[in-house]
Amino acid sequence: MSVSSNKGLWSFILPTFLTLGAITVTPILATFGISLLYINLTMPGPPMFVGLENYAELMADSRFWNSAVVTAELIFIPVAAQIAIGLLLAMVLKEKLAGTRWMRMAFLLPAVIPPAVSGLIWKLFIVPGAGGLAWLGGVFGADMSLDLLSMPSSALAVVIVASVWTGTPFVALLFLSSLESVGDDQYEAARIDGASWFQSHWHISLPELRPAIITVTVFRILEALAIFPIIFVLTGGGPAGSTEPVNYLAYVNGFEYLRVDYAATIIVSFFIVMMALCAPFLVGIARREAKEAR
Amino acid sequence: MLRTREKLFCYGVAALFIAFLLAPILWMLSSSFKGPLGIFAKPPVLVGDVTLENYRQVLSDKTFLRSFLNSILVSAGTVLASMLLALPAAYGLSRLRSVAKAGLLSWVLLVRAAPGMIFVIPYFVAFNQIGLMDTRTGLIVINTVFTAPLAIWILIAFFDAIPLEIEEAAVVDGATRWQTFLRVSLPMAAPGIVSAAILVFIFSWNEFLFALTLTQVEAKTAAVAILNYMAYQGTEWGKIAAAGIIILLPVAVFAVAIRKYFIQTAAGGVKG
Numbered sequence: 310m311s312v313s314s315n316k317g318l319w320s321f322i323l324p325t326f327l328t329l330g331a332i333t334v335t336p337i338l339a340t341f342g343i344s345l346l347y348i349n350l351t352m353p354g355p356p357m358f359v360g361l362e363n364y365a366e367l368m369a370d371s372r373f374w375n376s377a378v379v380t381a382e383l384i385f386i387p388v389a390a391q392i393a394i395g396l397l398l399a400m401v402l403k404e405k406l407a408g409t410r411w412m413r414m415a416f417l418l419p420a421v422i423p424p425a426v427s428g429l430i431w432k433l434f435i436v437p438g439a440g441g442l443a444w445l446g447g448v449f450g451a452d453m454s455l456d457l458l459s460m461p462s463s464a465l466a467v468v469i470v471a472s473v474w475t476g477t478p479f480v481a482l483l484f485l486s487s488l489e490s491v492g493d494d495q496y497e498a499a500r501i502d503g504a505s506w507f508q509s510h511w512h513i514s515l516p517e518l519r520p521a522i523i524t525v526t527v528f529r530i531l532e533a534l535a536i537f538p539i540i541f542v543l544t545g546g547g548p549a550g551s552t553e554p555v556n557y558l559a560y561v562n563g564f565e566y567l568r569v570d571y572a573a574t575i576i577v578s579f580f581i582v583m584m585a586l587c588a589p590f591l592v593g594i595a596r597r598e599a600k601e602a603r
Numbered sequence: 604m605l606r607t608r609e610k611l612f613c614y615g616v617a618a619l620f621i622a623f624l625l626a627p628i629l630w631m632l633s634s635s636f637k638g639p640l641g642i643f644a645k646p647p648v649l650v651g652d653v654t655l656e657n658y659r660q661v662l663s664d665k666t667f668l669r670s671f672l673n674s675i676l677v678s679a680g681t682v683l684a685s686m687l688l689a690l691p692a693a694y695g696l697s698r699l700r701s702v703a704k705a706g707l708l709s710w711v712l713l714v715r716a717a718p719g720m721i722f723v724i725p726y727f728v729a730f731n732q733i734g735l736m737d738t739r740t741g742l743i744v745i746n747t748v749f750t751a752p753l754a755i756w757i758l759i760a761f762f763d764a765i766p767l768e769i770e771e772a773a774v775v776d777g778a779t780r781w782q783t784f785l786r787v788s789l790p791m792a793a794p795g796i797v798s799a800a801i802l803v804f805i806f807s808w809n810e811f812l813f814a815l816t817l818t819q820v821e822a823k824t825a826a827v828a829i830l831n832y833m834a835y836q837g838t839e840w841g842k843i844a845a846a847g848i849i850i851l852l853p854v855a856v857f858a859v860a861i862r863k864y865f866i867q868t869a870a871g872g873v874k875g
Contacts, residue, residue, distance in 0.1 A: 317779075317781075333717075333748050337717065339728075340721050340725050398620060401617050404610075406617065417859065417865060418858075423811070425826045429847050430627045431627055433630060433631055434627040438646075438647070439645055444647040445626070447647070482866045486866050531716045537719075537811065556718055556719075559720045560723075572720070576724070579718060595709035599708050
């Protein structure tokens with residue numbers, strides 16, 4: 310036997326994948342199934358098969374369409390901001406200025422703080438008239454005592470800021486690690502040719518980061534709705550549904566209105582859309598990984 | 604070399620962002636040491652009536668302490684379950700040369716990309732029927748749904764880095780594949796295993812949706828139990844701030860401990 314053969318390898322792989330199949334594929338299929346049923350947890354009686362009726366209801370549900378728009382806003386605005394600011398920060402950190410080592414460590418924080426605690430951190434920071442924002446306003450002589458969470462547009466803005474806060478430092482560190490392979494001499498050469506700091510990064514760093522930008526964007530899009538705990542703590546989806554993305558709407562239906570069938574319908578629809586958008590890309594990454602290694 | 608103006612610009616950007624990043628955290632830290640007077644002072648104060656009362660109350664709150672213990676046990680259990688599943692699979696996939704490999708890897712990524720809600724609904728129904736509702740075991744199972752694929756993806760890279768010649772030597776000495784894996788490959792991948800384990804621990808510690816929906820009292824974890832202080836009679840911000848600091852401290856320490864690997868591993872597939 311040689312270690313370069315496949316012999317015996319399936320005994321490593323199969324037990325895990327069979328277990329994972331049982332605890333992941335089964336539930337996903339079950340959720341699909343539940344979305345085709347009528348289940349009323351508040352009334353006795355077995356579930357009824359209703360086909361695509363829940364989906365028909367969904368298509369006519371204005372609250373769902375509102376949450377679809379909120380979902381788009383909560384995915385694309387924060388991800389665009391995270392990528393743009395992350396790029397700028399990576400370029401700044403690449404310069405090895407005084408204190409950048411400490412900055413890198415501080416940058417880890419938002420990525421590891423429990424999201425529910427992040428939500429509380431922001432909620433406490435903007436307590437009307439008594440939070441850190443009001444304190445900062447006092448220092449700079451501006452009145453910052455508005456109740457930001459009471460109005461739809463400002464509540465959405467707060468959630469977006471919290472989402473940018475959570476994701477940006479991590480994105481910056483990812484880009485920075487991709488930039489590590491670029492030697493300082495490349496920038497020096499550009500500088501000698503008269504390029505400014507910004508130009509040198511535009512022409513050297515950006516092309517280098519291109520693949521990383523694409524990958525990071527896809528993963529940030531897939532993970533954008535992981536801010537569920539932040540929304541739960543900050544706004545509860547309100548006011549007037551202004552911060553209610555689809556996964557939150559599914560939660561409300563399943564666990565407040567006890568309509569698990571409708572909750573399943575919502576999340577399955579979302580899953581299908583996301584997979585249609587991102588699956589080809591994920592498969593591509595997996596293929597590359599499979600080829601690259603050995 | 605940077606020109607002075609460019610240097611100023613870089614420092615400016617860095618300082619602004621660090622202020623944005625740290626201000627809310629520092630505000631929670633300072634609030635955790637404030638008494639009721641300081642918390643609701645108008646205009647607000649940065650340092651109020653300094654007291655340890657919030658920490659004393661949180662640390663003597665039996666409900667919170669139980670949730671903290673639950674967080675430790677659930678996270679440890681999730682690490683154990685994920686590693687038992689992920690280590691052999693990652694090793695096998697790393698060594699596998701077959702068209703099936705890309706398929707299995709795609710599947711790992713797709714599962715990781717599925718929204719948590721899609722799992723919550725059937726697990727909620729099933730746990731109610733088989734008595735796993737509000738148990739730490741149940742929470743470990745559903746956490747593993749997410750963390751095992753994550754761990755597999757991370758560990759493959761570390762097994763890939765082990766030279767085949769070293770395993771070849773063990774095989775020549777008559778070791779079986781499993782013996783080679785246990786005695787040669789595992790010890791060599793130790794740094795990777797530790798950072799993958801820490802990452803799984805952090806994920807499980809921070810997990811909110813599953814704990815919110817699948818536990819009520821007994822198995823509630825700290826990340827959800829902290830919301831008890833946002834009760835009907837008004838939010839107890841002092842206790843929330845103290846509890847928040849207590850909850851984020853362990854994961855912050857862990858993240859700094861594995862900072863060398865953190866970006867590489869946490870990205871889990873996000874590489875250039």
